[in-house]
Amino acid sequence: MNWTFFHKLGSPKWFYEISGKWLPWLAILAALMMATGLTWGLLFTPPDYLQGNSYRIIFLHVPTAFLASAIYVSMAIAGAVTLIWRIKLADMALKCMAPIGTSFCFLALLTGAIWGKPTWGTWWVWDARLTSMLILLFLYFGVIALRGAIRSAxxxxxxxxxxxLVGVxxxxxxxxxxxxWNTLHQGSTLKLTEKPSMAPEMLWPLLISIAAFYLFFTVVLIIRLRTEILDRERRTKWVRNAVEAGARS
Amino acid sequence: MYFENFASLVDMGGHGIYVWPTYALGLLVILYNIVSPMMARKKIVTQIRRQAKAANNRKKPASSDTGRKVNSHEQFSANGQQQASTTESSRTVNEGE
Amino acid sequence: MNPVRKQRLLLILLLIAGVGVAVALALFALKENINHYYSPAQIVSGEAPIGQKIRGGGVVVPGSLKRDPNGLTVTFNVSDGEGEVEVEYTGILPDLFREGQGIVGTGKLDEKRRFIAEELLAKHDENYMPPEVQHAIDKAHKPGANAEGAQ
Structure with missing residues (x-):
């Protein structure tokens, strides 16, 4: 197995240069997809037979909920890479992913609570789905707080x-x-091996919104990671050159 | 559009009071994720530029006191992170292998 | 793979496995407390305690809804296909309360095993479709009857 490629992947300078080229395109694509998915879902879909127009919250709630978990898993992978291979870039990635994941987890819980009021009749219930998502939010806060509390890199x-990794x-x-468990929160609408239990005119904007949020996360992560790299590598020559060259993004 | 007029768009069959604040919150979170990284970047870039300028100004006086330069760099390190040395490469650092 | 790194990988996997086992045990032990939910079949069979705060629910049996003309009290039956329980509730019903849809409530059983609900919530499933699609499905299932659907 050619490990040199893997180690090159861990070079902050390499990442900075490559990401700089891709970033504008990814950002434009993310903006377009986000605008399309959300506007389509909010304004151009029919209401749900049972829930009426409140279900439109789904186009924010599901993508952010998916991402809250997916980002945490990515952080766990970055954590494992940090511990096993001691690659600095992995730790930088973990640090940068945390605030993004926290904000999405927070939004998922909030949008879910608001959606719950007209549908279930309550803002909150301590069922397994909601409680475990709240625990995820606390884990996110914990990781951020822990970093702030420790001096040594x-x-x-x-x-x-x-x-x-413990929280994963x-x-x-x-x-x-x-x-x-017997939860108030219903089962999955989107399943891996079965047909989704959602009409196509609602499903398409939902899938676009989900993809848009994944892409948005990637773009935001790249921006944060690039700044983190500049910060940690500030004493190297290439960073001084990049900064002097007036790099914008 | 599904909604026939502005009034029904706002009201959404009585659910507007839930949907619109939700989307407003969503917009806020999206904006936070755009603005916060950009502000952080600006701060770091300005900091590095300032340090580079200060380092250049210190270079001008004839003294070649490299020892002192290393110390003031460590002083400026904003995050209190201990950088191993100025000759640290930007590639992977395999510690204690 | 470098043996030092392999060892670290193993330690990480062991750590996660350890936490996983600990959490699984904790959840298993707390199951009774977390899952204080009794289905209609369990209530009918006597599994559910009387007079204690429990959660119960089921699908609202069509035609069973009766409103008290003097107040906000309603009674209806819920079923899970195996048992049927009468529910009494005083208060505003959730928006999505429909016959044929699920509900979940917290409350106590009286001596006659009627569920006196203090809080009532509507459950809904994971299906999403426009009203026309629902009407079409209803029509297909009840060829002779009025296609009133879930509305």
Whole structure:
């Protein structure tokens, strides 16, 4: 196995240069997809037979909920890479993903609560799905707080990686909560092996919104990671040159 | 559009009071994720430029006191992170292998 | 793979496995507390305690809804296909309360095993479709009757 490619991947300078080229295109694509998905869903879909127009919240709620979990899993992977291979870029990625994941997890919980009021009749219930998502939010806060509390760079990296990995057990719980326990939250509409239980005119804007949010996350991560690289590598010549060249993004 | 007029768009069959604030919150979170990274970048870039300028100004006086330069760099490191050395390469650092 | 790194990978996997086992055990032990939910079949069979706060629910049996003319009290039956329980509730019904749809409530059983609900919530499934599609499905299922659907 050619490990040199893998190690090149861990070069902050390489990442900075490559990402700089891709960023504008990814950003434009993300903006277009986000605008399309959300406008289509909010304004151009029919209402649900049962829930009426409140279901339109789904176009924000599902993408952010998916991403809250997916980002955490990515953080766990970055944490594992940090601990096993000690690649600095992995720790930088973990640090940069955390605030994005936190904001999405927060939005998922909030949009869910608002949606719950007219549908279920309550803002909140301590069922397995909602409780495990709330735990995820606390895990996110924990990782961010832990980083702030530690001075040494290597200890920060290891502690945050370990906390993230310990918390990753929560992710399958979130996913399977609606099957394992009797929850108020309904089961999955989008399934891996079965047909989705959603009409196509609603399904397409939902899928576009989900893809848009994944792409948006990638763009935001790249921007944050590039800044983090400049910060940590500030004493190298290439950073000084890049900054002097007036790099915008 | 599904809605026939502006009034029904706002009201959404009584659910507008839930849908519109939700989308407003969504917009806020999206904006946060755009503005916060850009502000952070601006701050770091300005900081690095300032440091580079200060380093250049210090270079001008004839003294070649490289020892002192290393110390003031560590002083400026904003995150309190201990950088191993100025000759640290920007590639992977395999510690204690 | 470098043996040091392999060892670290193993430690990480062990850590996650360890936490996983601990959490699984905790959840298993707390199952009774988390899942204080009794289905109609369980209530009928006597599994559910009387006088204690529990959760119960089921699908609202069509035609069973009766409103008290003097107040907000309603009674209706819920079923899970195996047992049927009478529910009494005083208060505003959730928006999505429909006959043929699911509900979940917190409350107590009285001596006659009627569920006196203090809080009532509507459950809905994971299906999303426009009203026309629902009407078409209803029409197909009840060829002779009025296609009133879930409205």
């Amino acid at each position: 290597t200890t920060q990296a290891r502690a945050c990686a370990i906390l993230t 057990v929560n992710i399958p719980i979130i996913k399977f909560s609606v099957q394992w």
